[in-house]
Amino acid sequence: MSIRRFFEVKAGQAADDLTQRTFLACLEARDRFARASSFRTFLFAIARNNLLLYLRHDRRTDRARRLVTAQGPDSTVTPSGLVAHRQEQRLLLLALNGLPMDLQLPLQLYYWENMRGAEIAEVLEIPASTVRNRLSRARTELARRIAAVAPNPSVGRAVVDNLEDWTRSLPATGDLGAAFVQALSTRTDPSRGE
Secondary structure (H helix, E strand, C coil): CCHHHHHHHHHHHHHHHHHHHHHHHHHHCHHHCCCCCCHHHHHHHHHHHHHHHHHHHCHHHHHHHHHHHHHCCCCCCCHHHCCHHHHHHHHHHHHHHCCCHHHHHHHHHHHHCCCCHHHHHHHHCCCHHHHHHHHHHHHHHHHHHHHHHCCCHHHHHHHHHCHHHHHHHHHHHCCHHHHHHHHHHCCCCHHHCC
């Protein structure tokens, strides 16, 4: 279980602070833990609330999203700008960051925290059927975004065809926030003719 990892893509450098806030809030709320669910879902529900508060109050975290959105669907990642053995992971990070929060969070909890529908439903405070719907929509949207930013169709297909394996491989790359910044830094700069 990694609360810090939960925050890395959306909060970047604030992940450590949000992790501390989450554990402090958990300590303060320990008397309200009803034991109707697992401690893990209780902790991630607190983390989700902290993330939503952070995003509401600190719009600086939207800079990366605005950058990706401003470059539009016609921009691509150049093969020369990506290290070959990490190209698929970087492509996936770029596409993942472009997902709306209501689609990204279920994916993170499912793939990176190995939570199942009922646990995700408790964390997000939504019905289990909504979780299944959002996971399906998130996979579809992620595949669409991957195809839009892939340097060529075969790379995009390779990632989409093995989406579950690539998605589950992201935490093994280390700091997701740093990986995302690195992925953005390898994007084509049109002014340099790349």
